Amino acid sequence: MEIIHRFFAIENKRWVFGSVIFAIILLAPVIILIINFFSGTTDTLLYLLDNLLFDYTLNTLYLILITSITALFLGIIPAWIISNYTFLGRNFFDIVLYLPLAIPSYIMGFTYIDILSYTGPIQSFFRERSPFFAEIINRDYLQVEILGILLGLALYPYIYTASRISFSLIGSNYINISRNLGLSKIQTFFKVILPLSRPAIFSGLFLVIMEVLNEYGAVKYFGVNTFTIGIFRSWNSFGDVNGAIQLACILLLVVLCFFAIDRFSMSKSKFYYQKNTQLNKVKGLGGSRALMVILICSIPFLFGFLIPFSFILNNTIESFAITNFDKLFRLTNNTIYVSSLSSIIIIFIALFFLFVERISNSKINSYVSSLISLGYALPGAIIGLGVILLFSNSSLLGTFYVLIFAYLIRFLAVAKSPIKSSIDKHPITIDDTGRNLGLNPLNLLRRLHLPINKFALISAFVVTFIDVMKELPITLILSPFNFDTLATQTYQFAIEEMIPLSAIYSLVIITLGSLMLLILRSFIDKQINVS
Amino acid sequence: MYLEVKNLVKFFDSKYPIIKDLSFSVKKGELISFLGESGSGKTTFLKCISGLEKINSGTITLNSKYLNKNNIFVKPQERKIGFVFQDYPLFPHLNLEENITFNLEKKYYSKLEYILKLTGLKYFLKRFPHELSGGEQQRACIARALIREPELLLLDEPFSNLDSTIKESMKEEIFKIVKETNTTTILVTHDINDAMNISDKILIFKAGILQQYDNPVKMYCEPANCYCAEILGDMNKLFIGNETYYVRPENIKHVNKKSNYKVSVEKCFFQGKEYRIKGRFDNEIWHFFSKKPISEKKHVYVDFAKKDLIYFDPVCKNFFK
Known part of the structure; x- marks a missing residue:
């Protein structure tokens, strides 16, 4: 009824x-x-469980871990600085720190491997000037750790955007109260601001993780065996559609787990704090401190956008004729x-x-x-x-x-x-x-x-x-x-x-x-x- | 009757009905105030009348037409009811003129000048909502509703977002506008002063039930129960024999000679033309007014006419607690 x-x-x-x-x-x-x-039959599933699944899971989780740590560092710190301080170039950084979103992660991967390769500009430069150092840096860079850092460079804007909005909305009352209660600026950041911004940072991190799980071009190029690679390999290389389906379903389960974790953490940390009541005043920085924050904000922009973009531009000019x-x-x-x-x-x-x-x-x-x-x-x-x-x-x-x-x-x-x-x-x-x-x-x-x-x-x-x-x-x-x-x-x-x-x-x-x-x-x- | 509501029931969860059984009627051109606490279902009631919420049972008749009855449900866009919401929702992408004439039938365009003059908005036509003050936005919403010559005008807490100076003038203006256009109006409010000042009748609503529906004077002087009495103003409690009586503060007079009522003064509040005195009589807190200040801890005599005593059934006092 x-x-x-x-x-x-x-x-x-x-x-x-x-x-x-x-x-x-x-x-x-x-x-x-x-x-x-x-x-479907269970044979392929059993084969996957015995031989490949552990490898795929471990690689995928390891890649997620490195990418997440890199993206968190590159996203949160500049977001905090730009939300709270004025310094030379603040508006410029506030715009350009989003730009790595325009670079697909596979292009980021291809470009950096070319930059770091034996024939690339760095190794060529040191071979001419310091053969000893050139020998040290002559390494195989197609490593999962390097891939994780590069994906972090490409994906940190998700966390930057979420943190930037959150940090800007948190009123100065919270900061003033915590300072009044005896917390230093750093303690305030870790004990008040960061916990308050946790839902926003988590939602940004969730997007980063999903992008890593979706990544195909770069992981294939780096030869890292993740779930997505496994699906493509089963399907294209071995013609095993059943195996691909079973892997896809296991990946679906992994995704649902992350989705559930995200929803759970969001529900547990919904803070109904008062927003926009009295925004934190942006304080001016000068001298060596200004130089330091410019340097900190430059790193994600430089490595996440300017260097790969310049290198691609240079390659474009060189290959223009053909x-x-x-x-x-x-x-x-x-x-x-x-x-x-x-x-x-x-x-x-x-x-x-x-x-x-x-x-x-x-x-x-x-x-x-x-x-x-x-x-x-x-x-x-x-x-x-x-x-x-x-x-x-x-x-x-x-x-x-x-x-x-x-x-x-x-x-x-x-x-x-x-x-x-x-x-x-x-x-x-x-x-x-x-x-x-x-x-x-x-x-x-x-x-x-x-x-x-x-x-x-x-x-x-x-x-x-x-x-x-x-x-x-x-x-x-x-x-x-x-x-x-x-x-x-x-x-x-x-x-x-x-x-x-x-x-x-x-x-x-x-x-x-x-x-x-x-x-x-x-x-x-x-x-x-x-x- | 022009508007007739019979046995209206509304719930979102059948265990907790918001409106249990509501029946009342309004004459053409009357302005009635629907008075209730925040969260008592006042806005839901207006939405039921306007068709924005479906009712669970009962009938609503307006101008001899059924709006709700058994299987009859007239869609909100087909009811000729003007609705002015609490938060003045003007469409942000349209200027004032476009807002007022939004989806307006051609036959009403000739009224635009009259309505603008009536609401004092003639010079703001090309302004966008964010360029208008709160009062102007509210008048714009009223103009938008009135230009369509609604058979019924619903005003949902129209004064709640206004500061006290503008509120008084808005009250007068709304009263003037609805009376001049002879528009039947239901004003929903939680502020007793708003209701008392401009209403032909007041409807007090509590716990999903109509408590009293009458003209303001009768309502104030002859409240149906303790709740109605208290919502309309302070009451001083006293015991005569075994019975409990109440008396309004303004009916108590400070007297110089000895009386049966000796009050120990606890606080004296200056209120401009007079002082409001808080004191204690027979272990009950009393309030009354005095032309002159009275020192704290002083004992004074007060008195009142017997006809001003109000009596309720003894169970009444605990009914809503």
């Missing part, structure tokens, strides 16, 4: 029903994967086309889900919303495999529709995030007023939510565009025949040891990404000014 009553009490049932059906379609690849896991510009334009066109089209579709579907969640009084939609957000935590290899299984008997496989469908599953959560925070900013009475003034749900969406969330939609488009442009595993697995993007071409050249030739493709990705990030930044500023 209660269930029937609750069903009839659901408002806007058609919208709710539509969103549930849509969510089931989006989750279908994962559901198919799980069904296949249970219907660049196939027709191909470059074609691939740039392909990339912009597929990224734009996917991002537009993704942001409108994200808006649809969030809108239904908003107008529905049912909890179903908040569950639906959480479930479809899980897609971002799923590595591209899992999604790719699931989508292939789903469409295996369909002529759609190998078309743009399927590629965009896979992007949709993976990046829906990315697009949802800025739109959700914008929608949440508007009180529910805005919707009530709209309905009271005669708008039906469709008009409410068209005439109110589209215009009032336009900046958020643009922000969502930009972040989704960057992510789709950088995405490698899904594009590699599901691209239509003879359809390459800048990302797949960069990867192909790198894997064939033709790094200089890949430079111009990398450069275009980074330039497009950086431009998009700068646009995003100006939109965020505009949003802040409007609100």
Whole structure:
């Protein structure tokens, strides 16, 4: 009786029903994967358990550990400095510290290995000037530890962004009270600020971990056997789809564990501290201390962006004469086309889900919303495999529709995030007023939510565009025949040891990404000014 | 009756109904105040009337049309009800004029000038919501609701975000506007002064039930129960024989001769034109007013007319505790 009553009490049932059906379609690849896991033979699973699983697990966790530590150091410290002190170049650093997000981690890996290689600029320089030192640094840099640091350099902006927002929002009252209670500045940071910012830092770290689990190009290049590599290897090299499915499901389990840990830690550390009451005054720094903070802020920018970018630029100039510009334009066109089209579709579907969640009084939609957000935590290899299984008997496989469908599953959560925070900013009475003034749900969406969330939609488009442009595993697995993007071409050249030739493709990705990030930044500023 | 609410029940969880059983009616052009504590379900009630929340049972009739009855449910966009929300939700991407004329039928455009003049917003037409003061935003919301000639106007705590100086003038303005347009209005508030000043009738709501529905004077002088009495002002308790009586502070007079009521003064608060005295009589805290200050710990005599005594059933006092 209660269930029937609750069903009839659901408002806007058609919208709710539509969103549930849509969510089931989006989750279908994962559901198919799980069904296949249970219907497959156990031989491969036993083989995996006996021989490879331990190795894959250990490598994956070790890589996550090193990347996380690097990203935490490079993200938190500059975020704290920039949130609390003024110094020469503060505004500059506040912009450029986001830029490594424009460099795909596989390009970061390829570039640094080229820089550190025997023929690279560092070893060549020391061979001429100090042969003894050159001998010491002549090492094999294709190590999991180096990969972890490089991934940390590429991914720290996730933690920087989260910490920067959190540190800026914590009012000075907390700092003043803790100082008044006898804590030093450092103790205040560790005992008050860091615990208060833990949810934000954790959410940034969660994204870093998910990116490491999703990483394919760099780990393949470094020869580190992670789960994602295992899936590709089982599938492509051994033709063992069953093994790939079973590995994908185990990886899915690992991802769900991390997801559960993230949710659990968030629920345990939801601090409802008063924000924005009295922001901490940014204090000026001069002399040697200013020099030190400039140095600290320079390190992530220098190693995370400037050095790889300069090296790629240099390689581009050197290989300019042999660049196939027709191909470059074609691939740039392909990339912009597929990224734009996917991002537009993704942001409108994200808006649809969030809108239904908003107008529905049912909890179903908040569950639906959480479930479809899980897609971002799923590595591209899992999604790719699931989508292939789903469409295996369909002529759609190998078309743009399927590629965009896979992007949709993976990046829906990315697009949802800025739109959700914008929608949440508007009180529910805005919707009530709209309905009271005669708008039906469709008009409410068209005439109110589209215009009032336009900046958020643009922000969502930009972040989704960057992510789709950088995405490698899904594009590699599901691209239509003879359809390459800048990302797949960069990867192909790198894997064939033709790094200089890949430079111009990398450069275009980074330039497009950086431009998009700068646009995003100006939109965020505009949003802040409007609100 | 113009608005008729019968046996309205609303709950989100059937074990804890927000509105248990509410029935009342309003005449055309009346301004009634719906008075209740924060969280008592006042806004939910307004949302039920406007169709933004579905009711669980009961009927709502407006201008002889059923809005809710059994299977009849008129959608919120089809009810001719104006709703002014507590937080003045003007659409941030539209200027004042666009906000007021949002989704407005053409036949009402001719009223724009009149409404702008009435609400004093003539010179702010091109301003965006963030360029308006709180009072201007609120008047804009009222203008947006009134221009559509609503059959019923719902005002949800319209004064709660205003400072005391602007609040008084806003109260007068709203009263003037709704009376001039003869708009039937329900004002939801938790502030007794707001309700007393401008309402034709007051409805007191507590624990999901209507406690009393009457004009302000009758409500104040003849409260239906202790809750209604206390919500409308302080009460001084006294025992006569075995019965408990109450008397309003303003009905107590400070007298120079001996009386039956000797109060020991504990505090004297200056309130501008007079002093509010807090004292103790028969172990009960009493309040009354005096033209002159009275020193603390001093004993004074007070008195009142017998007709000002209010009596309630003995169980009443503990009912809501």
